[in-house]
Amino acid sequence: MLFIILLIISFYFIFNLLLIAVWREMKQRHKVFSSEKDTKLTVIIPVRNEERNILRLLQDLNQQNYPVENFEVIIANDGSTDNTENIVLEYQEQAKYSLKILNLLNDASTSPKKRAIQKSIEISSGELLITTDGDCSVSANWLSSIQQLYKSKHAKLISSPVTFTEKRSLWNTIQIIEFASLIGSGACAMYLKKPNMCNGANLAYTREVFEEVNGFSGNENVASGDDEFLMHKIAKKYPEKVFFNPDFDAIVRTESQVDLAHFYQQRRRWASKWKHYDNWQVSALAVFIFLANLSVLMAYCMLDDYFGKGILLLKFSAEFFFLYSVIKFLGYKSKVIYIPIVQIIYPFYVVFFGLLAQGKGYSWKGRRLE
Known part of the structure; x- marks a missing residue:
């Protein structure tokens, strides 16, 4: 033993x-060539009861160093019971970009997030689809960083870094460090063309490849995995066209879990995907x-x-x-x-x-x- x-x-x-x-090696060899910011982007944000956070993200998107005529934002409101919808509707007048809200019924879907993304794609117009979450914040160069990598590498899917917003607590620090291990190891696996994980809070893929691999078909009955199952399908078909974006400007910061009970449910949700992998x-x-x-x-x-x-x-x-x-x-x-x-x-x-x-x-x- x-x-x-x-x-x-x-x-x-x-x-x-x-x-x-x-x-x-990944950091040293990361090179992106400057090109026109002419790709039409669709940012898809599935939300449920995000009244405390959604305004911050909408404001961040208003400060993007990317032509406002070349990106749209779709808020997929998944049966929120708080003031999320009204906040988005009120901000539409201030938004420089096209801001749409898609209200979904609070039904008994086995995979509500996949449903929210799928319905958003159906009404979107972007060539490159980018997903994030309602409790996130992004830098002014977030969209530009992703789009420039997409243009330089002709990528089919791009996974970008995610971390937690810093707070003055040991509990928050522990979560930042623990999550960094997942982001780092996932990035290395992707660089080696053996992708194993990604995060839907900062994921981009082309509309064309989403349709080509039949989107979320095959795992609709699994509540989690809107990100990784799709990545595995795309990587299987285009192993050389799946990339991690090691750019500081591409980092998305999301909220850490407030207590152990919420942390437990989040990690249980993530762990529930493992037994469904076919790789x-x-x-x-x-x-x-x-x-x-x-x-x-x-x-x-x-x-x-x-x-x-x-x-x-x-x-x-x-x-x-x-x-x-x-x-x-x-x-x-x-x-x-x-x-x-x-x-x-x-x-x-x-x-x-x-x-x-x-x-x-x-x-x-x-x-x-x-």
């Missing part, structure tokens, strides 16, 4: 060294990460000997430097000192939600979903 633990952690150490090397490589990687963190928990029980301490040092060292690189890129260098705290907690988190993914159902935005 000790040999197996050491072997798994050794592979995990090498895995993180690879991530460090790939991240650096064995993605599933194998998920199992490997689970086993690596399970091995760390076993090593915690051996802290009284040098073997256990050595295993933990091996696991944490390369992992720390990878997280450092990603967090620095996201603009949170001051939070590096908190990485060891997250590293200690993280194995418990991975094992817990890895086992939880085998269950069914979660609550999200006032709905019970499967």
Whole structure:
């Protein structure tokens, strides 16, 4: 058993060294050639009860360094019961860009977010479709960054970075660091043309490829996965045309979870997708990460000997430097000192939600979903 633990952690150490090397190469080789901002863009924002956040995003979009005649914004109002709709309607007079609201009935859809995006696409006119969430904020160069990469690489799908809005709390910091590991590893996998994850809060794909792969067809009954299942379908058909955008201006900042209960439901929602993947490589990687963190928990029980301490040092060292690189890129260098705290907690988190993914159902935005 000790040999197996050491072997798994050794592979995990090498895995993180690879991530460090790939991240650096990706950043160094990222080049985008300046071109006309003439692509017609459609920004799709599915929302449900976002009265506290939606105005900030609408204002951010009003400050974009992109021709207002070349982008439209569609708010897919998914049965909101608060003041979201009125806020959007009132802002239409101030918006420099075309701002539309699509009201959807609060029905019993098994995948409300996919439905919201699909219905929005049906009334959109953009060549490049960009999705984000109602609780997000974006920089003035957000659309330009995505469009310039699209033009330079003739991309079919672009995944751009997402992080959490900074707040003065340890809970927020822990979430920023934990989420950075997902964004960073997903970016590296995409650079290696082995994409395994992305985030619908900052995703772009062409209308043409969406229709070509039949959109969300095949996973309509899975509530989550409007982003990753679509990415896998596009990557399977166009493996060389799926890109991560390592540009600071492309970062989307979203709200972290306010407490442990909301965090639990969010992560359960994300974990619910794992068993539906039909790509064995993605599933194998998920199992490997689970086993690596399970091995760390076993090593915690051996802290009284040098073997256990050595295993933990091996696991944490390369992992720390990878997280450092990603967090620095996201603009949170001051939070590096908190990485060891997250590293200690993280194995418990991975094992817990890895086992939880085998269950069914979660609550999200006032709905019970499967």
